[in-house]
Amino acid sequence: MAASSSRCAFYLGFLVGTCILYFFMTLVWFERKFKMQPDSQVPSMAGQWGEENQSWRVEGSALINLRHPHLQGKSVSPTHVHFARVADQLYKKVRILCWVMTGPDNLETKARHVKATWSRHCNMVIFMSSREDPDFPTVGLGTKEGRDQLYWKTIRAFQYVEQHHSHQADWFLKADDDTFVVVDNLRWILSNYTADEPVYFGKRFKPYTKQGYMSGGAGYVLSREALRRFVKGFRTKVCTHTTSVEDLALGQCLEKMGVLAGDSRDSMHRETFHPFVPEHHLTVKFAKSFWYWNYCYYPIVEGPQCCSDLAVSFHYVDAELMYMLEYYTYHLRAYGYQYRYQPSLPEGVEPDSART
């Protein structure tokens, strides 16, 4: 009797011992496995062009860029060694204030995505709306909304920028909330000019003017002197609100004020400002009757040579495409690939140091 109950106790003890140690080993082994995870959790430089939040200092309605220069010119992440010394020099030399034409109904659907993507590369960005919004933030221009208000909004926006910020930037870019801009490439184009020259750049159209004018949707950029003259034109009544066709009217005013319409093409004469999306320019054969043929100042090139590698802008870009273009421009690449187009450095810019 005693023997068998002892035996039972023994078996019971055996079972209990096994179970206890099993749970103990599972815990220990599990913990050890966790510690042995490969060190792929290196603090990723995915934030090198990081998104959101810590990008700006807000001053009134202006968003002042905090993130440049890029981490003292060089950053190392698990996937690449990235030099930005040239971009940083241009950032300091060619200061760009971007203002984005938007409206109260477009803040959530369009302007928000501009804010999350390309506008983070401007020295400063201001969102212009008919109505002030202190949270976004946007400036209130005191106009109504609608296509017929476009020129009014443009005039007021430039007057606002000239009054409050003309000493904080060298160039003043106007873009729509469906325009995508590669600001680093804009700096490259502008690096050959100075802020004191009366000149402006964009996608050049030819009708109705002597020297042409710049497409509104593709974005255009005025030098500080050009801005000064535009505002002066309205002050002295040389320029007035002639039509609501904003880009044409602006072009006509600037022509009157002696501002030159510049050539924004790259050194291979390829366009940099584009009035449509990349797919359209790269693949579509425009119908001969399409207005575009009669409007372009320079000869149209269809197919891959339509567009410079260092493109500055595209238009009719929806929210999804904004992020896709940001991904293509600043993230996705072919590792080790030697680009065909390698333009020379602008004057006064030092090259990246050789491989360390």
Added chain:
Amino acid sequence: MCKDDSKMISEGSSFIKGMLLGGIFCAAVTLFGNFNKGHQSTTDHHHHHIQAPSEEELLKLPEPKRLELSQHIRVYCIILVQPRELSYWAAVVDTWSKHCDKAEFYTSEDVKVFRAVSLDTKDQWLMLRNALKHAYANGKGYSWFFVALPSTFAIIENLKYFLLNKDPSQPFYIGHTVKSGELEYAELEGGVVLSFEALRRLVGVFSDDVKCPEQGRALWKLTEEKELAVCLKYTGVFAENAEDSEGKEVFNTKSVSTLIKEALAKKPQEVVNGCCSDVAITFHGQSPNYMQVLMYGVYRLRPYGHTFHDSLIFLPPVDSDND
């Protein structure tokens, strides 16, 4: 009383003896089991996740060695096409396939417009088998074999970068993997990579009618990607899921716009960072027009003033103007 006490004491001590023995038994079994598993994994690299080399790893190699590797890693692209997908076929010919060291198109049926190897069958599994056999027979000097569909866009330079520190004389079967029951396989839509050794073993098992029959498993029809996985499994080759050194997928079975849409919905604060790898290798479901956009986006569009001093060098292909 005394008798009960002594009974309890003897039971108690038996219990404790039992517990101790049970614990030792359990520990011994676990350790022995782990030891066995551990031993196996060093001989057959049975991981399921495989990563791109880190910059740190690459920089350990001397520069002449790195340049030598850039030139010696040769990829044979196997693209499976059908005449009804002619516009996709044309797009692949004109875009990413120019970056393969060798791009061979395998078609179910001959088409006058494009040169291809005709396999004279519409059966997907048979097509895949025959294409792989042909590639193996003509693939001396190529270390890696990449199988793709015409609606997939691939960045071969990133594939080479990924494969740089892997030995092609070892069996590798890499892609975007998915588990179906016990079987882990690489989805064909995301692109499938086989090392020379894996292909050699595969062609070997093709002649085994039991393990790897031509007509597939008759009882339950498997897709060709699963058949491939089963045959490879018999030769000891297992699918591995590819990731960059930040843990992001590099073989994608979806298009860029789908991935961005998903990121916008799930992580609106971090869309681009949360979406996709900087060194992604494939995207799937891209229209022919969109492949031209990807060529522009990958090989041309960039911000001025930002340079990458990569450890490898790849030159643009001759006779091409969209890259």
